Amino acid sequence: MIKNSLEKITILKTASLVEALKKMDIEGVKLLIVVENGLFYGLISIGDIQRAIINNKPFSIEIQNIIRSNIFVASAGDDPEEIKQDMLLRKIEFMPVVNDRKEIVDVLFWEDLFKDSPLPSHYEKINLPVVIMAGGRGERLKPLTNVIPKPLIPLGEKPIIDEIIESFQRNGCNKFYISVNYMSDMIRDHFLKKGNYENIEFIQENKPLGTAGSLFYLKGKISSTFFVNNCDVLIKQNYAEIYNYHRESRNEITIVASLKSTKVPYGLVETEENGRITGITEKPYVNYMVNTGLYLLEPHLLDELKEGEPLNITSLIEGILARRGRAGSFPISEDSWFDIGEIGDYWKLINSVRVKQKGHEY
Incomplete structure (x- = not known):
């Protein structure tokens, strides 16, 4: 044994x-x-x-x-x-x-x-505001998003937006801002029927504003470090650890990045001058970090946004780097990132043993 x-x-x-x-x-x-x-x-x-x-x-x-x-x-x-x-x-x-x-x-x-006691999770209470970007049309999730908005797509018994909120609540985060546009009435009705509307505030986009543009409307509402989470991703990570890294590194923005490993289906040829071969690697694995869609931001970044101007969060990061500001990344494993941004990814997750079952967490 x-x-x-x-x-x-x-x-x-x-x-x-x-x-x-x-x-x-x-x-x-x-x-x-x-x-x-x-x-x-x-x-x-x-x-x-x-x-x-x-x-x-x-x-x-x-x-x-x-x-x-x-x-x-x-x-x-x-x-x-x-x-x-x-x-x-x-x-x-x-x-x-x-x-x-x-x-x-x-x-x-x-x-x-400890047969009757699952291993306790180390969830330090940080109580930071959380912004969930839920305004997109979910084009890559059609035909599902023809009839239901992306945040309400079910994972097991709950829609993904409920899973996202509960994952932050485990770390003591209790104030949520949800940026909505496409099928916004359906999203509002979902929370109204749940009866837990008091800790949720909606940001209504009158037109698509990208993954950061709607943050402008949080000026005067948020005065502390805050999370931004795309509504099609779940992260299995203690958020306090991300916050501690962000704070200790004095970052203005931190990206949560997943380590991916992809096998190249060909032999790679390495050459030097005049085409002389210096090596051949047969079907190697290439390792790289990818943006998961979860971020931690400092509130002063809201002052860099303009009302009604579409902006992606990647462009915001480029602006920070251009003025030599501090941007960092916090690494997680590939299996700690659950992404349903595309229809194939969604069905794969639904059919996977990683989907939340009763009594277990993502």
Whole structure:
């Protein structure tokens, strides 16, 4: 049994950052045991990987170069009750038990020790305003959006906009601004029937204003750091961690970016002067960061917007960079980003085990 468990949560110290992130996504964990020649070497967490990407480490870096030394493991002979209490205190999803020869003699899992209590999520309460951009026509989601606006497209038993709001509420965010245009009456009626209208304010676009233009109408309403979330994306991430990075980096705007890995279906030829071949890589993976559609902004950026002028948030970022302002990105894994912007993505998500089931979160 220990062998089967170990196979899912161990990774070689020579594995790359990307390989570790992929394994976390596949196994649904945020922590892996790092091994060398079958022996315990260390632990690597999703936080370690995110810090490495933020510090501009290459995606190909071996994880032995980014793991921390201050980790918590149990020793063979430790009192099982003390190990259990330590896991409870630190909210650790599993605890390896290691002997003097660095052999992993056991792994204690939260779900085995605390059968009736799911692992608590670390949701620091930040209570920041949230703007949801819900005014688009959802052209890429037709024919669904011919009869229902994109924010009300269902994911399981709830529309996506409800899932977005609930994900922020877990972090203590309770004030929401929803920018609407297409089928706006249907969106308003949805919240009116739910009876939770008091913490929601609508921004009515009289014409399409892009992904940032309607933010102009929040001048005088928002005076703190605030989130902007496109209505077709869900992010599985503790928003407080994004905010802490944004604040510590003194960013004016932070993009949440997903690490994507795509296999090139051809052999790549590398050449130099006169066409001389210097190397051939057969069907390599290309790794890159993509914009997820979730942002964190400082309120002074509202002063840079003009009334009624269409503007995409990418253009706002370009303006910040042009004046040498501070813009940053917070990395998340590919499986922490749920995008239904296109009809194919929507059906894929609906048919996936990742769709929220009763008692589980995205």
